[in-house]
Amino acid sequence: MENQAYSTWLEIDLGAIKNNIKVIKRMTGTRVMAMIKANGYGHGVQAVARAASEAGAEWLGVARIEEALNLRASGITAEMMALGYTPPSMIPEAVRENIHVAIYDPKMAQAYARQAQKAGGRLKAxxxxxxxxxxxxxxxEKVPAFLEEIKTQDAIDLNGIFTHFARADEPGANSAAKQLNRFTALLAKLRKADLCPAMVHTANSAAILNYPEAYFDLVRPGIAIYGLNPSPESPLPEAFRPALTWKARLTFLRTLPPGHGISYGSIYKTSKDxxxxxxxxxxxxxxxxxxxxxxLIRGQRVPVVGRVCMDQCMLQLDSVPEAAVEDEVVLLGEQNGLSITADDLGKKWGTVNYEVVCGLADRLPRIYLDS
Ligand SMILES: Cc1ncc(COP(=O)(O)O)c(C=O)c1O
Structure with missing residues (x-):
């Protein structure tokens, strides 16, 4: 097994990611932009990009132009969009590499147009x-005039219009419904004036679960493609599967006498052997x-004791007498029917599952499975 070279590693089931994308395609009946920013939410962007395309995602979405350029450099040819800010100086690259960018300001559009002209191409935005x-x-209210103006601008092909929800994961709040109303009112106005860009998109994972009226021409799921819940109030249906397991090997084990400090600051002291x-x-x-x-070790849940160090931490193993060096330990994922989810870790860390997976360090080897 490849993982025998490692003391800790991530196992990422690309089969789960493909399954989740297929479920979304079935649910929505629209095109899918798989959101793979931040290293594919920590899952490893290259492998996730390929799996997403294989599963039928027509688009790949990232936050930054350099994320898109890295994907292009590795041979990924799918339709791609950088949804955050793109510096004007990077527009020639966006044109050359056929990467769609976001525009949200008229001055920015002018700067982009100048750069696209310089590059001798048309920017997709x-x-x-x-x-x-x-x-x-x-x-x-600024949009109709802006679209009139951009029509005269050959260097920009404004082929999409989109928005993003703040609270689509809170089905009880009517925030997303209000946002949708504002957006659809604008679309109606634009259609009347024959100004509406061809492709309309709004839905993140939570909106896919809670607002079918937000699907339009394309949906932009992130967290759901990794099989993680958008929020506790918006859990994924059973058809979705989490893709990531974090494992480690027990590297040392001994019995310490009573009163022995464990790790920096000795905040944990043994009370017996x-x-x-x-x-x-x-x-x-x-x-x-x-x-x-x-x-989790040998199918049992055990506590981490003492301070977590930069590269190591300690487990209290009195309840697992059969534990032995080299045993597989699970930090996130399942073992023998027990589980520690990204939601569980997020709760312990005072954050959300998104931050848990995005924070998984680059140095963790990622081993890809396809079940
Ligand atoms: C503009 C945009 N669309 C879609 C997504 C995907 O969101 P989620 O991971 O909640 O599905 C994000 C992620 O933050 C985003 O910024």
Whole structure:
């Protein structure tokens, strides 16, 4: 097995990612832009990009132009969009590599047009609308005049219009419905004036679950393609499968006498003879330096004790007398029917599952399975 070379590693089931994308395609009946920014939400962008395309995702979405360019450099030819800010100086690259960018400001559009002209090509762009997220986006009232102006601009092919929801994961709040109303009112106005760009998109994972009226021409799922819940109030249906498991090997094990400090600051002290194991996982891997964490070993849940170090931490193994050096330990995922989910870790860390997976360090080897 490849993983025998490693003391800690991630196992990523590309079969789960493909399954999740197919489920979304069936649910929505629209085109899918698989969101693979931030190293494919920590899952490894190259492999996720290929799996997404294989599963039928027509588009790949990233935040930054350099993420898109890296994918192109590795031979990925799918339709691709950088949804965040693109510096004007990178527009010639976007034109050359056929990467769609977001526009949300008239001055920015002029700068982009100048750069596209310089590059001797046409920039593909989508207009981002501010409907309630309070992040990037053009106010709806400015849009008609802007679109009139951009029509005269040969260097920009404005082929999409989109917005992003702030609270689509809270089905009880009517925030997403309000955003949708603002957006559809604008679309109606634009259609009447024959100004509406060809492709319309709004839905992140939570909107895919909660707002079918937000599907339009394309959906933009991120967290759901990795099989993770958009939020506790918006869990994924059973057909979705989580893709990622984080494993490590027990590297050392011994019994320490009563009163023995464990790790920096000795915040944990043995109260009797205690079996203490070491695993090579620390905050340098994205495991947080917080108390009260757990791991799975030999099908049992055991506590992490003492401070988490940069590269290692310790397990209290009194309840698992059969534990032995080299045993497989699970930090995130399932073992013998027990599980630690990204939601569980997020709760312990005071954050969300998104941040848990995005924080998985580059140094963790990623082993790809396809079940
Ligand atoms: C513009 C945009 N669309 C879609 C997504 C995907 O969101 P999610 O991972 O919640 O599906 C994101 C992610 O933050 C985003 O910024």
């Amino acid at each position: 989508h207009l981002k609308i501010e409907t309630g997220m309070g992040r990037l986006g053009m106010s709806p 205690e079996r203490i194991g070491v695993i090579p996982v620390g905050y340098g891997d994205g495991f947080r330096r917080v108390n009260g964490q757990e791991a």
